[in-house]
Amino acid sequence: MIVLCGIAIVIIGFALRFNPLVVVTLAAIATGLSAGFDLVKVIGLVGKAFVDNRFIAIAWLVLPVIGLLERGGLRERARSLIGKLSGATAGGLLIAYLGIRQLTAMLGLTAMGGAVPMVRPLIAPMVEAAAERQTEVDSALRQELRAHAAATDNIGLFFGEDVFIAIGSILLVVGFLGQNHISVAPLDVAIWALPTAVIAFVIHAMRLRLLDRRLAQRKVKA
Amino acid sequence: MIGLDAVYILTGVMFAAFAISHGFDTSNKRRWRSTTFWGIFAILLMAGSWLPDFLSGVLVLAMVGVAALGLAPGKDTTSDDATRAASAGRLGNKLFVAALAIPVVTMAGTLLLPHLLVHGAPLFAAKHVTLVSLALGAVTGLLLALRLTGAPGHFATAEGRRLADSIGWATVLPQMLAALGGIFAAAGVGAVVATLANNTIPMTQPFVVVIVYTIGMALFTIIMGNAFAAFPVMTAGIGLPLIVGKFGGDPVVMSALGMLSGFCGTPMTPMAANFNIVPAAVLELTDRNAVIKVQIPTALMLLGVNTLIMIFFVYR
Numbered sequence: 001m002i003v004l005c006g007i008a009i010v011i012i013g014f015a016l017r018f019n020p021l022v023v024v025t026l027a028a029i030a031t032g033l034s035a036g037f038d039l040v041k042v043i044g045l046v047g048k049a050f051v052d053n054r055f056i057a058i059a060w061l062v063l064p065v066i067g068l069l070e071r072g073g074l075r076e077r078a079r080s081l082i083g084k085l086s087g088a089t090a091g092g093l094l095i096a097y098l099g100i101r102q103l104t105a106m107l108g109l110t111a112m113g114g115a116v117p118m119v120r121p122l123i124a125p126m127v128e129a130a131a132e133r134q135t136e137v138d139s140a141l142r143q144e145l146r147a148h149a150a151a152t153d154n155i156g157l158f159f160g161e162d163v164f165i166a167i168g169s170i171l172l173v174v175g176f177l178g179q180n181h182i183s184v185a186p187l188d189v190a191i192w193a194l195p196t197a198v199i200a201f202v203i204h205a206m207r208l209r210l211l212d213r214r215l216a217q218r219k220v221k222a
Numbered sequence: 223m224i225g226l227d228a229v230y231i232l233t234g235v236m237f238a239a240f241a242i243s244h245g246f247d248t249s250n251k252r253r254w255r256s257t258t259f260w261g262i263f264a265i266l267l268m269a270g271s272w273l274p275d276f277l278s279g280v281l282v283l284a285m286v287g288v289a290a291l292g293l294a295p296g297k298d299t300t301s302d303d304a305t306r307a308a309s310a311g312r313l314g315n316k317l318f319v320a321a322l323a324i325p326v327v328t329m330a331g332t333l334l335l336p337h338l339l340v341h342g343a344p345l346f347a348a349k350h351v352t353l354v355s356l357a358l359g360a361v362t363g364l365l366l367a368l369r370l371t372g373a374p375g376h377f378a379t380a381e382g383r384r385l386a387d388s389i390g391w392a393t394v395l396p397q398m399l400a401a402l403g404g405i406f407a408a409a410g411v412g413a414v415v416a417t418l419a420n421n422t423i424p425m426t427q428p429f430v431v432v433i434v435y436t437i438g439m440a441l442f443t444i445i446m447g448n449a450f451a452a453f454p455v456m457t458a459g460i461g462l463p464l465i466v467g468k469f470g471g472d473p474v475v476m477s478a479l480g481m482l483s484g485f486c487g488t489p490m491t492p493m494a495a496n497f498n499i500v501p502a503a504v505l506e507l508t509d510r511n512a513v514i515k516v517q518i519p520t521a522l523m524l525l526g527v528n529t530l531i532m533i534f535f536v537y538r
Contacts (some may be wrong), residue, residue: 001408001456014492019438020499021391021398025286028402034531035409043407047278051270053397056496057263058234059352059359060386060393062324064236065367067381071301072371073310080310081403082463090396100263111356115501116385116394121321124505127490140524147512150501151489154513155520157497169485171415173477176454180462181472192478199527204520 005057006031062117076122077128089213090131090145094152094206097123101156110165113153124149135218148211152204159200162193225272226350229357234268234375237261240383244296252294259288260386262393281400285394290520313370320366324359331355340491369433376416392503396496403451412451415442416459425460428469429533435460436529438522439480440487458479473538479532486525489517 006102013023025046032042064072082088103111113119124146129143131137159169165186174191237448241261246254262285270278302308310317324381332355333376338345341516346354364378385392419438433510463481465471488494491514498514507513 002410003414004377006409006411010402010445010493019290019391020492020495021286022290024395024398024402025283028398028405031405031411034464038409039421040342043279044275044285045279046401046403047280048275048279050282050397051266051273051275051278052231052404054230054267054402055268055353056396057267057394058226058356059325060230061233061236061357062363063385064378064382065320065324065360065363067300067383067385068364068367068373068378069317069321070319070372071306071309071373071377071381072313072367073306073308074321076307076310077314077317080313080314108332109325109329110326111352111359115504117321117324119501120504121274122318128344138537143507143509146421146507147460147502147516148368150513151282151516151520153501154489154497157245158488159482159524162482162485169453169481172450172453173234176457177473177477180458181311184474186294188474191264192475193482196482196524196528197481200524203523203527207520213333 002034003031005034021192059114059116065114066121075125078122078125082126082129083133085130088126088130089134089212090127090148090215091208091210093123093127093130094148094208094211097149098152098156098201098204098208101153102160102197105157105160106163106197108161108167110157110161110167113149113157115153119149119153121144123153131215133213141218148208153206155200155204159193159197163197165190165192185215225347226353229354231268232357232361234264234266236264236330236382237386238264238265239379240386243383247296250294250296252292252529253296255288255291255294255449255474256296256387257294259391262288276312282398286398287396289391293390295385295390296383300384301440304395309371313341316370320370325364327362328352328355328358331358386477389500389503392495392500395499397494399447399493403446403448405450406446411461412442412455415445416455420459424471425464427466428465428471428537429471431460431472431476431484431534432532433529435447435476435480436483436525440490440525443484443487443492444491447488447491447495449481449488452475452484452487453481465536471538475536477533477537479528483528485524487519489521490514529530 009027009030010023028046029042032045100115127145127149128142162169170186170189174184174186177184235258241257241264247253262281266281269316313376325381334351335346336348423434439452442456443449446452457480461476465476466473491498499510502510502513
């Protein structure tokens with residue numbers, strides 16, 4: 001039971017809005033100590049696990065590219081492009097992006113999106129520009145639109161990638177069942193992700209339509 | 223075969239350049255905090271494969287310690303709004319070419335690199351192909367961006383550092399959470415949680431077990447920040463012995479929808495920092511949980527959908 005103290009530290013630390021990096025580090029050390037490892041071993045475990053997960057950091061290699069292109073006016077260009085498309089709405093744009101993100105993820109192209117290379121320089125400025133034609137965009141609404149752009153990127157990825165047979169989650173399922181003497185093909189598992197993928201698109205697209213309707217109603221009020 | 227070390231060194235060199243650039247930034251009184259933070263991260267990336275575990279751990283703790291004091295972003299030297307608007311008009315859609323080169327090269331690399339053979343053996347291991355392709359995409363994008371904007375090379379460091387500063391400590395949080403997951407596994411946290419669930423909820427009805435399993439997957443994912451960590455625990459603890467063993471459910475339907483129920487937990491938790499906290503920082507949102515708040519309604523509805531699909535189809 002006492003090994004659960006790390007979970008308690010995380011929940012309390014996040015609730016009290018302490019720096020998450022510090023909270024997570026303390027939780028890791030507390031969990032290791034409560035499992036009976038000595039401090040040197042726990043610090044070693046933290047170091048090894050951090051180094052073993054360096055692959056996560058490779059995605060940051062795009063930072064200089066995006067920074068340079070922003071300096072060159074990429075976000076401004078993305079905005080003016082949407083300005084020319086008179087029918088585009090914030091919700092409509094995000095629905096189109098949701099569909100593209102899901103379809104490319106289903107083909108295994110999970111790298112075709114993401115907050116740094118896609119949402120910040122392209123999707124968010126386009127959505128903001130479209131919304132500015134629908135209503136007056138104050139700072140709070142701008143933040144909400146950006147959050148919607150990031151959320152759509154995530155939903156499209158999560159409920160698209162599981163349909164692809166060579167993705168980590170499917171391989172984990174196949175491997176785990178194999179260890180338990182149940183032999184299945186990746187495709188058998190992936191096919192059962194398809195209904196959820198379709199319904200995810202429908203549900204999220206409906207919410208984005210509601211966002212458009214809310215933007216339209218704001219205009220009437222103003 | 224070429225491993226990932228070359229890519230780790232490349233990534234490390236980039237963060238080392240950010241650290242050095244902070245070190246020379248005399249306008250920033252607290253520049254040593256930023257230099258130390260990004261410098262340690264760079265060392266861990268470049269030398270991690272060869273450092274003893276304990277030394278890596280000490281470096282991680284030192285880096286977190288500096289972050290706890292508060293990082294000091296350097297002065298922003300990017301162009302002003304008017305210059306950017308003029309530049310956007312001048313460069314036009316060529317800007318998109320450089321931006322989209324990243325995903326296009328990544329995609330092409332993912333498809334082509336597995337066929338790159340040297341003496342009949344693949345040059346890169348299959349599991350590394352996506353990450354190597356991503357690095358190739360970033361390098362291609364950088365060369366195109368430098369050529370297109372005509373900016374001198376050191377601007378790449380300055381602009382990259384500007385973005386890294388705006389993201390701050392959230393840059394290393396996903397890796398730290400993965401480390402926490404490793405410690406949880408080593409300490410046996412999952413087994414304790416599964417036993418607790420089994421002992422507290424009466425599971426005599428087939429549909430009740432499905433509900434406990436799907437909601438358990440989502441909750442456990444919320445705690446761990448990762449459906450992959452939740453899946454083996456919940457499936458070994460509840461799924462296989464009860465849904466499959468006791469009530470004769472289909473293990474394929476159960477596993478597929480169980481994993482997807484975990485995916486419904488991911489959008490609802492700050493522990494999935496890579497997807498939820500990092501984008502909030504990248505998009506400069508004042509509320510760290512703004513992305514999570516937008517995602518919760520979709521995630522909850524989908525959790526209900528997954529549970530219903532499993533109830534109707536797992537026992538067919």
